[in-house]
Amino acid sequence: MASLDHIIVLMLENNSFDRMLGALFPERIGGGGIKGTAANHWNDDTSPTPKPPIRHVMQPTIARAVTPDPMHEYPNVANQQKGPNLGFVTDFATTYPATDWMQRQEIMGYYDDGVLPNLHTLAKQYTVCDRWFSSMPGPTWPNRVFVHTGTSLGYTTNSIGNNWDQWTLYDLLGDNGISWKIYYGDGDVSQTLVLKHVPWVDPMRYFYLAAQGAETEFPQYCFIEPNYGTFPWDKVSQNDQHPLSDVFRGEQLIWDVYNALRGNDALWQRSLLVITYDEHGGFYDHVDPPAAVRPDNRTDATGFKFDRLGLRVPTILLSPWLDQGVINDTFDHTSLLKFLLDKWNLTNLLGDRVGSASTNTFAKYLRNTPRQTYNLLPKSNIPTLHATPESTELSDNQRSMIELGHHLAAQISEPSVRTAMMTRSAARTPRDEAQLAVEQFRSFMIDRAKHPTKPKPLPKKKKAPARKARKTAKARKTTKRRAKK
Template identity: 45%
Template sequence: MFQISVVNRTSSIAEREMHRVVRAINRQVAEDFEPYWAFGGRLRVEGPTGASADLQQLSELRGDAILYVLDSADSNDALGYHARNLSGIPYGFVFLDLCKSLGDEWSTTLSHEALELIGDPQCNLLVQGPNPDAPDRTVYHFFEMCDAVQSQCYEIDGVSVSNFVLPHYFTAGEEAGARNDFCGTGLVSFSVNPGGYIGFFDPVLGRNQQFFAHDPKAARRFQLKTQSRSGRMVLRDTISTATTGATSGNGKATGVHAAEVPTMNASTAGSPTDPIKHVVVLMLENRSFDHMLGALRESFNHAIDGVDPSSPGTNLDAKNNVTFTQQPIAAQFVRNDFKVPHEFDNVQAQVKDGMAHFVDEYRRMSPDAPVPDGDQIMAYFKDGELSALHTLAKNFVVCDRWFSSMPGPTWPNRLFVHSGTTLGDVLMPDGAFDTVRMFFGRYGQPTLYDQLDTKNISWKIYHGGVPQSIVLNTLKARLFTSHYQGMAAFFTDCKGQADAFPSYAFIEPCYFKGVDGVENDQHSPAGIAAGEQLIADVYNAIRANQPLWESTLLIVTYDEHGGFYDHVQPPTATPPDDNTANYAFDHLGVRVPAILVSPWVGVGVDHTVYDHTSVLRYACDKWQLPHLCRRTMSGPGLNPIGNFASTISLDRPRTDTPATIAATGVVQMAAAVADVPSSFHDAQTALVSYAELVQQEQQRKTAGPQPAAAVLAARAADGAAPPPIDRRALNVERWMFSAQSTSRPPASPKEITVPADASAAPSGTSPDGSGVTPVTPVPPVTPAPAVAPKAPPAPPARRNQS
């Protein structure tokens, strides 16, 4: 009887619990595993000896093999999950931190490793069978006892144990009533469930190895298990070469071993064969995952952690004693005074008690609003109502664990995607000019773009008007360089040579009507349809250029949840730096929609925990750049945020991706927006005020009159009242576009025309034919001194709707 010694070297698992788990696994081996495979074993808990595991002596060994359970893969000097030491004795490991990263119970992993040690200490079996992608061809499969059903489990005596395959798995045909795995989940012979591994040697193609094709979940798990930890590789020995006569004629497994370790067929980011040459990030505004993509769980893919109609999320309006339930009744356009709170303290309150106070916070901030407004806080869009976003979700990879980087508003979360830190800020300025002045010059931290410049890696920020990214000092300094371009330049660049397209591109939508007369950021109360059109136009422009398409990863996501309900509790996170006086930054914000779009990714769901710094981690890993914050770093005491490089796992680009996608409701939305009076929220006003300060700064640096004028009438000597905010926004956009280019870029290839307010939009054509009418300058005003980054004055408390 094969016996495995189990040694508990953790600081968190009590001996009583370890014995309880081992008893359950012993029942699994004796009652479930052994009757099918005709061999078995037993586990026995041993006391640890010495300060650490010694793989040469194996002093705790009392049987034939040994399994160590440790807190972290960084706490030992061993390689591998299961292998043999130099004396030929099988050993293995269960790492609690890795189990957590994978989302597995440690007991399931202990069961998994025990079954594979019992089956074969090296777990390297070579089995002849059909090629999963071409069943008429015979290949040699690398087989491990539990990997085909990786991450599947069942319970014995309340303990989660690993599923495993049965002998029938190795039959070429399916037999009625037979099972391929113990749980009976419908596993097909020589195939794998989502999240499982499969590797095979194809003799027709020589040494070509294939791994988990079209399965981002399996690729992610493999990447997590093979990532570097303190300079070491945590690897599993697996066979990599074919051996003649490895199976008998009936396809039964034989125990053939080899020494090499296979690698994923798709290269990791940054390698010479990395197919992704261009990364495009489109970040929209203020919508939660459930609100935008939650319906797809029921209608498209139950693996998506969206809205369960049989058990929807609920919130109680305590003031009115009314319970609101998630329903598919989201409105594409809500009234202008429907502003959902999502400031730092609002979000802190919303997520308490299991995401129970979204409606309460709305009621607290809008006590006189109609009671039925709670419906929209909890509402989500039906499948198909967001044609562009839903089409991408159904054809590429949905990331259903992508969270905003902190529980708070727009500016801090957007700072994270560019630089990995807010320098400790959890608020952003309200619309008051003097408050905005306090933030001017505040953010001097390094950005991803600075890192890209050090290696001459090309980048651009495309925008629909005033880009919010200019609140970062180093980006503000580049505003009038070729790095900043209007959206017309994006669509032009997409038509050119793929090699000339920037390696990294970030797209900022239009945050207010401005020059183009349409706000397409999807920020509530703005409508959804114009942003849908932007998503469609961006995808279609990239997709129309085949070389560009086949070398691009498009990331579509949102900066924060905007106050709309989501049912998933935000997880803990590593603080990005030591700026923790205002907040520890040890939790992420509310979950937001995110989709990875490329011909190099499959169709599916990625459950990895991501936030906006995952973009930084991917880019820095890809181009071998220094990491910008601790949240993206590996090392002792750090829990790095996910890197989606492993989802780029196909060995060839897909040919089944949509040639174009459509956005619905644009005409109706344009009419609706035109009929509603302009109503600026604080985030828009703050950005306009910030841009006006940039305009003044630029005027001071440049001799002679500017293409357009300063518009700070509020600061004029006569003390006149400021012009309406929509006029200010229009003027500052005109100035910015004309300073960057001699012609105004359109909003998109299919420009959405919405009648502008006649009082805010001067007509006529300027002498240069640009359509930009100069405005008479007013004397510039010297702003207050910039706030020192390490000791900023505390912004006044307020409630904006950023």
């Protein structure tokens, strides 16, 4: 009998639910979209340099690239959530006082039904979670660390100085004989290498090869990273939908991943594809994030206790094992972890939020038998793709990825290679820095293949003390003798 055996997660970058999917769904209390009610949602620009008119109301957008990059560090998100959710435009305008009214209005923009043909088609054909929140109100790295480990260990920043040495989902999967793969955008670097105990990542081209093969050979769990566009001259390949790049490149990635799975029917009938986003990227969403279970007892430097979720992000569950429609339950990225641990009966080592009874999963919505689903996405839905101008500045995430490359170089075992990769001229241009970072990443991966690191040992299961076991056996014998008498 067929079963759900393969979970594939594609995590894109920096867009809110209302921006990407809001136009498809009517508003409801605590969720839904902004279909028919967009004009009811607004932000006033109260920055020191407001650009009249001061009020910004949600309006459709056809922008394919947004510049400058809206801020989404923890202090910025805290400002955006004031009101509630009335500080988005003011935070953007205060950060970028030279921006004009139209640039500020983009923070309140949303894509009308059909403007993003692939994402919107799949949202209408499969299962949308309209209360899926990022795991914390902050930037990319902590939220991505949450989806791998259930906690960011009290860190709220994109920094190579964050000591992310906790157990990961991959430790649990590997220890229990469950196959897994992490695939990263070709030509770029993998963000998962900020974790101390991830043994290997593969270029994205291997995902497409695996999807063409036998269902039984496909990994049971896959996590897909997009191309972050770290190469300044390679932004033609950036497909993470992060602002500054063409949003339709992410549409192409969605098309590629979905069609690769859907085109192998034996694989598709046993698969679940989760398309989600790491965080909202500074774009408006009308739903106030709820309180959350703390993953551990850590706080960040400002005293934030990780007891509140970040903004809503678009999330679609695509599978023959789920009905078409909308799920209204509250989720965050740790809900996925809890689902996986429950599915494969794994011991929770991923924090209190994953282990909490109040953390929802979508397990109860799984069907007993698979249903007939939408077929392949048509090729004609992809418009002509634009390259990002070379003069466009790097985003905060891209700069962090470059620093990650430098950090990895210091861990290379071979002294001569390490020295060569750590050489950095003060005269280097941003292009040189980016090229060096990718070379450092590749050298690090080659070095890791030659000198693999041991995974972090999992806690051993506790056994009853031998003395206590003997005493128990002796007690049983005594009981039997007394029964004979």
